[in-house]
Amino acid sequence: MTASQPDFWRGVRDAVPIMIAVAPFGLLFGALAAENGMTPFEATLMSATVYAGASQMVGIELFGADIAPWIIVFSILAVNFRHVLYSATMGQTIGSYSRLQKALAFALMTDPQFATTEQKAEKGAATPFAWYLGLALPVYALWVAEAWLGAVFGSLIDDPAAYAIDFLLPLYFLGMVMGFRGRANWLPVVAASAVASVAAYHFVGSPWHVSLGGLAGVVVAAIIGVRPGHKLVV
Template sequence: MNAVQKTFWDGVKSEIPLLIGVVPFGMIYGALALDAGLSKLASQMMSTIVFAGSAQFITAQLVAEAAPAFVIILTIAVVNLRHMLYSASLAPYLKHLSIKWKVLLSYLLTDEAYAPSILHYEKEGLQKHSHWFLFGAGATLWVSWQISTALGIFLGTKIPDDLSLDFALPVTFIAMLVPTLKKAPAIASALCAGIIALLTYNLPFKLGLILAALVGITVGIVLEKQNPQRGQDGK
């Protein structure tokens, strides 16, 4: 095996343990997107084009609530802002690549591909074929996400229409949100965002969602500034 192949397969192998969480999630996404009113093709194409779990779940929810396109686009743009931080931290290892490679790796960059790749790069440093590691991890995730989405869509068509799955999306959001709330400022800002969302529920175009996030961000920043120690120690 040459160096390119070895780096690629190391990336693939680093991704495999993460698939235990990803595959069921992809299946749930497929079934719920269908239940939210997206067509089979749209549900599958969202996994191919958007290729970002939480953004896809939120889009499905907003489509079900008939939110206008600009609110969906704005929401997803903000939700995916974290990818800028991922890209910036990977840049030292990838900046020498051609634009084609950068486009491909940007497309494949997700939370699950970023995590093993940055660990690998920080340990091994920049090497000639480093980018094949991220490619291996990202491609493995991509294939798994497409297949698990397709399985979920297939299972979704088997679920009887009278069995209401509309609660599954909010429960999924609870499952995604609560384990990430560790620090007091994060909990406070999430609570504020939730309460503002309740108070502004009747605003047109789901604008309450944007307002709630803005208030939540402000509260989070103010609390972090007031209490920097508690913000940094993690728990």
Template sequence: MKTAGLILSDGELRRDVLDGIRDVLPITLGVLPFAGVFGALAIERGLSLGELTLASMTIYAGASQYAMLDLMGQGVPPWSIVLAVFAINFRHLLYSASLGRRLAAFSIWQKVIAFFLLVDPLFASAETRAFKQGLRPAYYFSYGTFLYAIWMASNFIGALFGSLIADPAAFGLDFILPLYFTGLVIGFHRRPNFLPVLVISIAASLAVWFTIGSPWHISLGGLAGLLAAALLSKPGEEVGHG
């Protein structure tokens, strides 16, 4: 990792900004439909444009917002929705631990904003940048604010034009959330003890769902998976926190 210089020439600054935009452009192709469908779905589920704006502006975490929307439709108590959002965004803890070491060139307020903007692709790109050239604020914020702007714009596009789709079921859109979460879960398949954690979480979730009922299947099912992971863990598998 190279040390990021604190004083930049105009040329370096411009290159950082342009590199940030160049790196984020391919990512926007994935964010656009994802955020657009969220906007459309939120309006379809009865949110106003103002409520959608507030949610997407302040939370800025698509997967957890999909879960939030899904749970709002099931009429579960608000605290369990907040808990689910917290749990789904838990992966960010790993990002912040790692990225924290790369922010030497950032002021305290730049760090505060940097962590707000910290989404999956930005984390990946910032880590790569830190190893290649050193991570400077200009690159990070160019990339991060561009993605944030695309996210908000796509939310609006979806909200305004989503209603043009007359029958969501005809396109499978009514079932997009479970399909999305399934893909997301399987994406973690290289983590230690993935299969036992997956099987135990599903089994516990279903057991709770049939007995105690919703929304406890989320927290209790998840907890069963965590216990399994803790019990199966061996000291050697500890991944350094860095």
């Protein structure tokens, strides 16, 4: 164990920039969850077990509306489906971990966790399990604590629309979409989803614009495909 301690602390150092970037969004999640009627316990439970920012925001957006539970679960699943690609790639990078270590490593795998691990491996740096935990655990602890903190303070605000807090979620999603713009097929995917979503919202009604709009973008991406040897961009 003593041999792996320097690796752990090397991971913690690498976690600092991630924590700075993530910190405001952990609090924002807690506060918006409270605005949408979640208790601090529920918000904290969601951060601790789902542990995927964008999808948690999608969850609270849909909790606010009168939507069947399975559609909410399905929408969260859809947003998190990208993990399948990360997992296939990172599984090779952490191939030397034991089964149990892999099971835990994947539970803590987020966009920045994946990106940092792959960057290190690409530079030829070692990515042992102790380092991985050092990178992942502080971010996880921060994220879970912030959900509780944000929800406790968020529940003190009584009229979200008066402060335009209701519009923070769509803006956050838009920011995420713009953040993905380096990905393959981004513009055609986003254009197709936007048009299909607006049409579905008008002709079919909410919440079907989410599934139908999303489906349109995915179909367009599948038709275009990717170049062989294309690199996965987070």
